[in-house]
Structures are given as C-alpha cells and as structure tokens.
Amino acid sequence: MSQKLGAIVFFALLAFGAESVHQLYERARLLQERNRNLDEAIRIYSRVVELAKNDRALAARAQLEQGVLYLRLGRDEEARQAFRKVIVDFPDQAALVREARSRLGVSGALKPTLKIRPVWATPDTDNRGGPSPDGRYLSFTETGDVWIRDLVTGEKRHVTNGEPGRTQSSVFSPDSKRIAYWRTDWSSLNEIRIVGVQGGASQVLRKLADTDLVSLNDWSRDGKYVLAYIEYKSSPAQIALISARDGSLRVLKQPDSWPGRMSFSPDGKFVLYDGRGSSGPDVHLLSIDGRRDIALAPHPADDLAAGWSPDGTHILFASNRTGPLSLWTLAVKDGVAQGEAQLVLADAGNIEPLGTTRNGSFCYWLNTGLVDIYSAAIDPESATVIDPPKPVVHRFVASNQFPDWSPNGRYLLYQSNRPGSESLIVIRVLDTGKERELRTEAPLGLQPPHWDPAGDAILVSGTLAGKNGIYRIDPPTGAVTLSVALPPGKLPFTPAWSRDGKMLFGRFDNFNGIHRMDVATGAIQRLFNPADPPGPYARSDTGPSDPILSPDGRTLLFQQRDRPRTDNLLLMPPEGGTPRVLLSVKWPEQFPAGAYAWTPDSRRIVFVQRSGREFEVLVIPAAGGQPHRTGIRMNGVRFLRLHPDGRRIAFQAGQPDGEVWVIENLF
Numbered sequence: 001m002s003q004k005l006g007a008i009v010f011f012a013l014l015a016f017g018a019e020s021v022h023q024l025y026e027r028a029r030l031l032q033e034r035n036r037n038l039d040e041a042i043r044i045y046s047r048v049v050e051l052a053k054n055d056r057a058l059a060a061r062a063q064l065e066q067g068v069l070y071l072r073l074g075r076d077e078e079a080r081q082a083f084r085k086v087i088v089d090f091p092d093q094a095a096l097v098r099e100a101r102s103r104l105g106v107s108g109a110l111k112p113t114l115k116i117r118p119v120w121a122t123p124d125t126d127n128r129g130g131p132s133p134d135g136r137y138l139s140f141t142e143t144g145d146v147w148i149r150d151l152v153t154g155e156k157r158h159v160t161n162g163e164p165g166r167t168q169s170s171v172f173s174p175d176s177k178r179i180a181y182w183r184t185d186w187s188s189l190n191e192i193r194i195v196g197v198q199g200g201a202s203q204v205l206r207k208l209a210d211t212d213l214v215s216l217n218d219w220s221r222d223g224k225y226v227l228a229y230i231e232y233k234s235s236p237a238q239i240a241l242i243s244a245r246d247g248s249l250r251v252l253k254q255p256d257s258w259p260g261r262m263s264f265s266p267d268g269k270f271v272l273y274d275g276r277g278s279s280g281p282d283v284h285l286l287s288i289d290g291r292r293d294i295a296l297a298p299h300p301a302d303d304l305a306a307g308w309s310p311d312g313t314h315i316l317f318a319s320n321r322t323g324p325l326s327l328w329t330l331a332v333k334d335g336v337a338q339g340e341a342q343l344v345l346a347d348a349g350n351i352e353p354l355g356t357t358r359n360g361s362f363c364y365w366l367n368t369g370l371v372d373i374y375s376a377a378i379d380p381e382s383a384t385v386i387d388p389p390k391p392v393v394h395r396f397v398a399s400n401q402f403p404d405w406s407p408n409g410r411y412l413l414y415q416s417n418r419p420g421s422e423s424l425i426v427i428r429v430l431d432t433g434k435e436r437e438l439r440t441e442a443p444l445g446l447q448p449p450h451w452d453p454a455g456d457a458i459l460v461s462g463t464l465a466g467k468n469g470i471y472r473i474d475p476p477t478g479a480v481t482l483s484v485a486l487p488p489g490k491l492p493f494t495p496a497w498s499r500d501g502k503m504l505f506g507r508f509d510n511f512n513g514i515h516r517m518d519v520a521t522g523a524i525q526r527l528f529n530p531a532d533p534p535g536p537y538a539r540s541d542t543g544p545s546d547p548i549l550s551p552d553g554r555t556l557l558f559q560q561r562d563r564p565r566t567d568n569l570l571l572m573p574p575e576g577g578t579p580r581v582l583l584s585v586k587w588p589e590q591f592p593a594g595a596y597a598w599t600p601d602s603r604r605i606v607f608v609q610r611s612g613r614e615f616e617v618l619v620i621p622a623a624g625g626q627p628h629r630t631g632i633r634m635n636g637v638r639f640l641r642l643h644p645d646g647r648r649i650a651f652q653a654g655q656p657d658g659e660v661w662v663i664e665n666l667f
Helices: 002-014 021-033 038-051 056-072 076-089 094-104
Strands: 115-120 137-142 145-150 156-158 166-172 178-184 190-196 203-207 211-219 225-232 238-243 249-253 270-276 281-287 293-295 303-308 314-319 326-333 336-345 351-356 362-367 372-379 384-391 400-405 411-416 424-429 435-438 458-464 467-473 480-485 503-506 514-518 524-528 556-562 566-572 580-586 596-598 604-611 614-621 628-634 638-642 648-653 658-664
Touching (some): 038 056, 056 094, 076 094, 137 166, 145 178, 166 211, 190 211, 314 351, 372 628, 400 648, 458 480, 524 566, 580 604, 604 638
Parallel strands (some): 372 400
Antiparallel strands (some): 145 156, 166 178, 178 190, 211 225, 270 281, 303 314, 326 336, 351 362, 362 658, 372 384, 372 648, 424 435, 458 467, 467 480, 503 514, 604 614, 614 628, 638 648
C-alpha cells in the first residue's frame, strides 16, 4: 500500500517535468502526512537539505522533519542527530532552532516520546463519531446506523439496526454507556435520539424542524447536556445545549462560521470551539451561560480546537503557525490563557480531531486520501486523447477540488481545503499558471463554487445569516452578497442558468425532482418528478442530479438512478415534459452525479461512467447512439468540466480515505 501511494505521488508530481526542490519537499510532506513510506520521506528530506542551498529556511525545516520522522519510527539516536544538525547548521533559523532544542531538552537528551498508534486503518473508517470517555470504543456510522468499534480488539457491532433514515453524527455519554445521535431522512425526519451501547430500543430526545445539519460534539461530564451545532434552512445557525433529561434546547451563540470540534471543559463552565479570527479561525472559550466569548492566544495562522486535558488546566489545538499543521497545548485558568502555547507534535498531518478521553489520549482522523484536480485534452468528435491527464497544481497536493473554467476560457477556479485552514477559492490564470487566493468575507461552507454566466463573479448556493439563496462572490475583494433570494426550504445545489440569466434550473427540493425558477418573480415550477408514473423512476431512491443546460439553451441533461435496476442519463426540454433516456447502465455500474458536460456545439456530451473502482471518460452524441471510449481511466473521477474550446477537460479524481489514530501521554 505504501509503495503504491508513493508511486502515485511520484507520478503526479513528475507530470510537468523535473521536480524543483520545493516540489521534492511537498512530495516528502505528503508521504509524511499520509504516514506512508516514511523511510522514503526521510530520504527526500535529506535531498532537500542538500539542494536548498539558497533557501536556508526550507533546508532547516527539512532537517527538522527528518528528526520528527525518526522519532515516529522509534530511531531515537538518529532523531537526536537530526535535531542537533538543525541547531549547529542553521543558527540563523531561530524558530526552528527553538523547536529542535525543545525536542532535545536542556541536557540534549530526547524528551519522552509520545505514543502514536493507529487504531483503525481499514477502508470503512468513519469520522462522524468519536471516542468513548473511557477510551475503549469509537462510535461511527455504517449502513445508515450507529456502530461502535472496540479500539482494543478491533471488533465492531451494531448499536442501532434498520431505523428509518440515516445517522449523521454521534457522541458518547460521560459514563460511556449511552450514545446520542442525529437521525434524518433530509426531509420530514430530524431527530436527536439516545440508545444504550448494548443496543435495544432508542429514545427520541428531541425532534427538530427546518434543519439542514445537526452535529453532536460532546456530552457534559455531569451528564446534563449534549453540545450541538445546528444549521437551519430558514434561520441562523446555533451552538446549543440540549438537555439530556427532557430534550429542551438553550442557544449559547449564533456563530458566523463552522465551530469545529466543540468540547466542554471538565468543570462544565466553558465550551471550546473554533471562532473567527483576523485572517482565519482562532480557538475560543464560550462560557456556559453564553455571556463570555474569549479568543485564546489570537494568531494570524489558523487554529483549530482539539480538546481538553483531563484536569481542565490545558487545551489542545492544531495550528499551521509553523507551516505544517501541528499540535499545541495552552494553559488556561478561569477562561484566560496562561503563558504561551507549547508545541507538542510537529507536522501532525491532515488531521481532524475526534475528541480526547479521560486519561488524556487524543483521538483523530488522519486524511490519507489523494483527491485532487487534473486536466487533459480530448477530441470529442473522435473521442481520442490529445493530452493525457496531468495534475493542475503542485502545491497543497490532495487538498484541491471542484474545478470550473471561466466562460472566456482564461481562468480556472477551484476550492482548496488546506490542512488547518478554512477553505478558500483559488483562481488560476491558464496562460501563466499564476494563482490568486481568494478568502471570502463570509465563511465558505456552502455548495461548490462556480462562475456566473457572465464570468465576472463566483456563485455559491447556501444559507448565510438565516437567508437562503444563491450568493455572489466578488473575485477582486471576496465580498459576499445575496444574488438570488430563495424561499425557506428551497435550496438548489449547483443550478444551471438560462442564457439570458432570467431562469434557474435545479433541485430546489432536495432530490424530489427538477425545477425551474423565474429569477424576477421567484416562482418555482416542477419540471420533472421521479415519483410520477409511468416510466422507470416510480420507485427511485436516489437522484435526480443537478441539471446542466446545453449551450444552445434547448436541452437539460441530468442523471437519475433507479435501484436496483438502472442508472440513467436523461434529456429534457427546459419547459419540462417526459425525459428521453440518452443512456442506461445496469447497477452497480453508474454515472457519478455531475460528471458530465456539453460540447460547445451542443451535439455531444462528455461523461464519466463507473464500473467498480474504475471511472472512465466517454463521449456520446446528444442525438443518441453508442458511447465512445476516450481511454482516460482514473479512480474517483467527478466534477467534470469542459473548457469553452471544446477540448480541454478539468476534473476531480481520487477517493477520500482515512485512518483513526490515537496519541497517548499528551498532557
């Protein structure tokens, strides 16, 4: 597995020719983040030290990371030598020298090594739960139900089994004997329930209306409250306390951004969460009465809450203030920071906190997936490849997604989800490769960004400050304004616009059909209902997908699945009517939603077909007929976009993947 990942990374970064020293460093960093082939990462870092003669900061960082990796491998003497070289060879790099000295201590002997170990590294790992306070179990979601995994034996078992809807988040009670979870069908069913870890009947704690998301984060040590973040369809989001006794809800705060992994202080007086900072998130303490909201150790970098020490005297947080995402502790007393933050683990990787246990162990999800954006060139008429797929960018590898060409063909935008940072939009100039990073005024936690039809703004769908609609992002400034207001409960994902900008086509009611909206009047008309007989969609359980409008404005294309029978690409006039089946495949073959595009002349469609783990790019005439294979096959191809020249394609490829790890003896 490690050799395979190393080969993939090597191919991706060599695609544009010889590697620069910075590309070498990024290749080693990626191996280190994924905890794969660490000996190879050490070798590459050593090469960076040799080559980076004109970049002493980079050379010193590479030297330090060698020591970090030697520690991870248990090779203490080699780690000591690596840290001493930082001190001796790079005295001008003060921050890195301090870090190396802190690793060695005053006597030059290594401080006690943290115990870092994987506890779950199979393909079915999940990050929608957390550890039990006693450290024995991890809650997670599978087949729509709550499961628990024994972190000692590796065994897993059902806690709920076959309830209506799906479980989306869960948290253990302080005695590790019960689990609170959110159950939803994304429409009428929205409930917070409680069930014993041994299974059996669940109890409905609270029913919620008008909700899009409920994230259950923690359960107070006294057992009184469940801590939740709730996003509503027609009102502002809330950080709330839900009584574990009667389900009553008390709002602590209406946050203006995602609050991260929230947690109660052991004494129950504060909530640790991610709040807005000057240029990124800072860790905050919110008093349990909602009256005090304190930013702890504000910093221009991005800081992310991770948890508390068992005695409540320290918080744990992740930060990219030294470059890679690392773990830090900070002493606190009565809600106030005491002294400076202390580094406890450098370069932790692309991690997501899952919680801390009573003995001070920290549980986290390590992102090991290799999802990124690629470009290629094809001849749609002959379905031949002109230029094979290559990665678009070489920085922040495996952090980029959602590509979209500008209407004039000069730019490519994409979203970059960098470790330890809020998502940002990147606009790339195709002729020069120059990139500009765009941080929005409002948090970018909405649907994938895309260019507006005129190409002078970026559009996203979602809800901000309780207002539902399509938002306009100004590329020069990042200013966010409401472009099209939508009624409560009506939210398109990525809608298609008519050529004159007067009509919107999309899914305004989740998966319950395709709709058309008059932008001027706000009137919404259903064009397609998958439940209407006759036809093959009467018992459909997924779809339809976001529609796309042909360049000539005459046809909508979308995907509709009908398990267990077929997956279908459908064509329909923008006025509605009975769809025409362009192509069907037998399940489990399928068409990934959104992975299709019209050619500029509206005569052909470039699309992706999946068979098992293989995704292939094909071309089919819009009038019908047999599809033609291009020969482009990659894992996880999605978000396919065709350049206005009709030849270049951009897409996202790779599969998300992760492992669950535990760090012991942090405090």
